[in-house]
Amino acid sequence: MKTALVCGAGGFIGGHLVRRLKSEGFWVRGVDLKFHEYFDNEADDFVVGDLRDQQLTRSVIDRPFDEIYQLAADMGGAGFIFTGENDADIMHNSATINLNVLDAAYKRACPRIFYSSSACMYPAYNQEDPDNPNCAEDSAYPAAPDSEYGWEKLFSERLFLTYNRNRRIQARVARYHNIFGPQGTWTGGREKAPAAICRKIAMAKSGDTIDIWGDGKQTRSFLFVDECVEGTLRLARSDFTSPVNIGSEEMVTIDQLVDLVSDIAGKSITKNHIPGPVGVRGRNSDNRLIQSALGWAPSHSLREGLEKTYEWIEAQVKRNQ
Numbered sequence: 001m002k003t004a005l006v007c008g009a010g011g012f013i014g015g016h017l018v019r020r021l022k023s024e025g026f027w028v029r030g031v032d033l034k035f036h037e038y039f040d041n042e043a044d045d046f047v048v049g050d051l052r053d054q055q056l057t058r059s060v061i062d063r064p065f066d067e068i069y070q071l072a073a074d075m076g077g078a079g080f081i082f083t084g085e086n087d088a089d090i091m092h093n094s095a096t097i098n099l100n101v102l103d104a105a106y107k108r109a110c111p112r113i114f115y116s117s118s119a120c121m122y123p124a125y126n127q128e129d130p131d132n133p134n135c136a137e138d139s140a141y142p143a144a145p146d147s148e149y150g151w152e153k154l155f156s157e158r159l160f161l162t163y164n165r166n167r168r169i170q171a172r173v174a175r176y177h178n179i180f181g182p183q184g185t186w187t188g189g190r191e192k193a194p195a196a197i198c199r200k201i202a203m204a205k206s207g208d209t210i211d212i213w214g215d216g217k218q219t220r221s222f223l224f225v226d227e228c229v230e231g232t233l234r235l236a237r238s239d240f241t242s243p244v245n246i247g248s249e250e251m252v253t254i255d256q257l258v259d260l261v262s263d264i265a266g267k268s269i270t271k272n273h274i275p276g277p278v279g280v281r282g283r284n285s286d287n288r289l290i291q292s293a294l295g296w297a298p299s300h301s302l303r304e305g306l307e308k309t310y311e312w313i314e315a316q317v318k319r320n321q
């Protein structure tokens with residue numbers, strides 16, 4: 001039986017990945033600071049532990065796992081990464097986890113490891129025009145991410161690639177672009193725009209006004225979690241050694257995102273644009289490389305994913321009322 005380790009299994013993408021690996025017949029160990037809030041544990045073994053602790057990390061990597069997925073990080077949406085208040089935690093915690101996990105995997109002779117980088121590592125100067133952001137993989141340098149979160153991701157993706165070159169471990173690096181879906185963070189300050197907007201609209205009555213950070217003209221693309229997991233497995237198992245975008249090319253403004261969710265909810269919603277952490281002006285995945293490297297790229301519409309996400313978040317809101 002093949003074995004997999006999912007670091008960050010108590011998180012949003014990690015939870016979905018554990019489910020998928022189990023459906024493929026893997027023996028799976030998960031590790032996280034916490035159990036998953038919204039999934040019953042499906043891993044064969046789940047270790048509640050801190051991957052900043054080198055001993056703990058070595059003890060969970062106690063065998064040459066066939067596949068390791070390194071998703072554990074101190075992360076969140078704009079309200080967490082762009083305020084500046086969490087920068088030291090983000091840099092220290094995520095870098096320490098990456099240093100520990102990668103080295104333990106190498107020393108235990110694990111053949112293959114996947115790392116989840118982010119589109120936040122792309123230079124801010126290519127994301128100033130909301131209609132024409134450039135996030136092609138080869139646009140990464142000269143480096144100028146707009147957040148410490150992006151700088152840490154850039155450092156760590158380089159770290160993984162050094163082990164690819166200098167040690168006998170196959171490292172694969174994805175640059176995720178804003179992943180959303182059910183069983184994700186939807187409240188508490190770390191939620192991203194799709195979940196935050198679904199929550200605000202689920203809590204509103206038709207005719208109500210909701211707050212939106214910024215002028216609403218900033219652009220993003222959002223990828224549904226099932227396609228993120230599919231792309232992750234395809235990349236992890238491929239021979240492609242450079243960082244690759246895993247994201248959607250369906251770019252929308254934040255106002256359009258609000259209109260889409262209002263329509264799904266069947267509510268008339270007025271937008272109140274307020275100052276807030278906004279990040280880059282525009283961002284969109286560029287899928288030319290993933291298409292040529294893997295012969296696959298995400299294809300589902302934003303609306304399909306939002307319908308499933310809204311339904312789940314609406315149920316969470318009702319449960320918490």
Ligand code: NAD
Pocket residue numbers: 007008009010011012013014031032033034049050051052070071072073074075076093097116117118119175176177178179180185192
């Ligand atoms: P998430 O916050 O839901 O999951 C990350 C998990 O890591 C959490 O459950 C957290 O408890 C765990 N963790 C944090 N510190 C830990 C520690 N010291 N020891 C053990 N576990 C620890 O985030 P996610 O959305 O599932 O993202 C997974 C990965 O993908 C992260 O590395 C993130 O930076 C990256 N990423 C995500 C997105 C996105 O839109 N979701 C975009 C770009 C990159």
Ligand code: GDD
Pocket residue numbers: 075076077078079081118119120149176177178179191192193194196197211212213214218220254276277278279280
């Ligand atoms: N979170 C949130 N909540 N964002 C809002 C809100 C709100 O209520 N209202 C408007 N926005 C705007 C933000 O100001 C930002 O301009 C845009 O929606 C997108 O915000 P997020 O989804 O929170 O984050 P992001 O796209 O800037 O960055 C995310 O994606 C990266 C990968 O593409 C983050 O999740 C990063 O951690 C991730 O790496």
